[in-house]
Each structure stands twice: as structure tokens, then as C-alpha cells.
Amino acid sequence: MTHINVLDPGASPLDYYGFELRRYREAAGLTQRQLGDIVNYTGSLVGQIETARKLPTPEFSERVDAALGTGGLLSRLVALVMRSQLPAWFQQMAELETRAVEICAFQTHMIHGLLQTRAYVRAVLGAYDPSDLDDRTAVRLARQAIFAKADPPIFWSVVSESALLQAIGGRETMRGQLAHLLSFEDNPRINVQVLPFSAGAHPGLTGSFSLFRFAGDPTILYTERYGSGHPTPNPESVKDCSLRYDHLRAAALSIKDSAELIRRVMEERYGEQGHADEDSVA
Secondary structure (H helix, E strand, O other), rough: OOOOHOOOOOOOHHHHHHHHHHHHHOOOOOOHHHHHHHOOOHHHHHHHOOOOOOOOOHHHHHHHHHHHOOOOOOHHHHHHHHOOOOHHHHHHHHHHHHHHOEEEEEEEEOOHHHHHHHHHHHHHOOOOOOOOOOHHHHHHHHHHHHOOOOOEEEEEEEHHHHHHHOOOOOOOHHHHHHHHHOOOOOOOEEEEEEEEHHHOOOOOOOEEEEEEEEEOOOEEEEEEEEEEEEEEOHHHHHHHHHHHHHHHHHHHHOOOHHHHHHHHHHHHOOOOOOOOOOOOOO
């Protein structure tokens, strides 16, 4: 097993997490196996996390915080750990999500990552590269923690009708994903509107984009190409895409009518209305 001196707490958030986990465990006089027994995980997993060979989860962090009396340190650190595991080009986007007071997103072909279920995430990430799928899925889902903050951002998602019909992951996964979208129907902070095919030509034909608004900083426009993200505070670009977004939201179905379309697609295309996948994220 890697000796603790090899682990440099300044090397990365994951190394720092492992260093602090071992420090608190040893201060409590517990072996890895004993701590694992207390929090209902294996001692081997505790050791892997302590040596930065395995990603911790929010659930693991909460249990260990309670067991070792850390004052919630590991639960606070796990968000940084998860963000650090995102592709380098995407990390700035994730930081914008955590700081924004309002997010306006337009998606052309896929449900937005902040609204995806676990099964949908696995299908998206595993479509080309199935390696480390559990960890990569956990990292993407961790972004959704912004909705659990004391003052979560207001989120507007305008999504093309095509995203409802693209059977990512198959029938069961899509039924769970659409049911998950419907769970936000009465949540005034998470608003989903569908841009129907009947809208015809629209201002979002050039592709997906997001606008991030902040309490005291300029609005940021974020666009994406394969393997790269492009945030910009350029006033002209922000103004142009803000106007585009207003027109997209006006052309989209109302929140109520969008929910009705989502429900109809879920029932007619993916089977009778039922419970969301067990893997859905609330």
C-alpha cells in the first residue's frame, strides 16, 4: 500500500481529500477496516480513497464526516474533488454553474447535464468510451448538487423536441429521463420548455449555448465544440445570444404545454407512464 508520505496533499483536490481522510482516521485511532465497518464500506475502499486511487462519493463523505466528527470537511471537499475530475476544458463551465444565480441553456439534441438521470448519463458517456464509467457518471451527476444549495440558481432549459425522441440508452432509460423532467413541473427554480418541430427555423439553429448570470459580475456566454469550451463576457456576444434566447423561449411551448408534450412522448414512444428509473436523480 502507498505510504502516506508519498501522497502530496497539494498535488490535487483528490490527494488532499485522501490526506485529510487518513489524518482524521488515524487521530480517531481506527484502522481502515474499522472505519469501513462503521460507515458500511470495505476497508479496502477506505484505503483506495486515502491513497487517491478511488473517487469518494458524497454519501461516503457524509458517513465519514459523521463517524469522525470532521465538521463536514469531507463533504465540502468532495465537490472540489468531483469538479477536478471533469475534463480540463469543461472545469470552467462547472465553476460557472456553481457561481451563477441564473442559468439559461439551450440544447439541440440532448437533455442538459444538470437534468440528466444516472441511466441517461451512463448511456451518453458510454456510447463511445465505456472506461471508468462509474466514476465518470458520478462526476457528471455531482454537478447537480448546485440545486441542493441554500440559494440554488434559477435554471431555464429550452430543449429541442428532437432530444425527447433520440432514444439514448433505450426505451427504459428514456422513460425514466422524461419522467425526471416532469418531476420539475411545479419547481419554479427549474423550468423546462420544449422547442417543437413546428417552430420551424429558429435563432438556435447554429447550436447549443448557455448564459450564466451572476449577482455582481458580467454575464458569461458559454459555447462548446468537440473537446473544447468557450466562455466569453464579450458584451456584443452576450447581448446577441441573450436576444436569441428570449426568442427561443418565446417560440418554445409554455412550461405547462411542454410538460404535456413530454408526458405524451413518454407514454406513446417509450411505454405507459410509470415510475422513473430507479437511477433517476432527484
